[in-house]
Amino acid sequence: MYAPRAKFERIYIVSPVKVAIIFLMVLHCLFLLIxxxxxxxxxTKFGHYGPLYSCENRLHWKTTSRLSSITTECQFVRSFHRLNLLWMPITALFIILSFIITLISILIATLSFIKNSFTIRRRYWLFTILLLLIVFLLDSFVIIFIPLSHHQQIYYLQWAYGIHCGATLFISVSLITAILTHNTDDIQYIEAIEESSIDK
Incomplete structure (x- = not known):
């Protein structure tokens, strides 16, 4: 009679850290969209501006009473005065590219979870890191480019700029964490009992 022998089964688990990285990438996309x-x-003194929309204050004179009124008019893409607003289509292009590349990186990172081969999973994850690096560079360019485009006039940064900074923070944390975990093995071994045959 033989005693039960212990054997180890190889199973693949999804790393919670990598799931958190994908969650941060989703938050990045949400913040960019907002x-x-x-x-x-x-x-500025003319109004407030964004990559796709511009709202400017316009002065209207009433000829009969010689009174003036100020109204705010918003338009898509273009501005009324067109002063130092070359950054608008450039930043819009960079933000849209960042959004699309982040979606692609989320898809590739998710595909790395369902592959059985460690080599293929690692290759997918390295490609995800490369895409995250590109997104980080695009977002950082937008953060630096907007203040530089208005350095010759008085301006105030608004809350949407802060949201973009938050999105850049999310993607930078995702990038650093993805680099640190790129070589981790998500395979674990669990102990199982194998019933041996009984020698009669």
Missing amino acids: ALLTSFWIQ
């Missing part, structure tokens, strides 16, 4: 659809990025 920031892109508003004009509250930067404010």
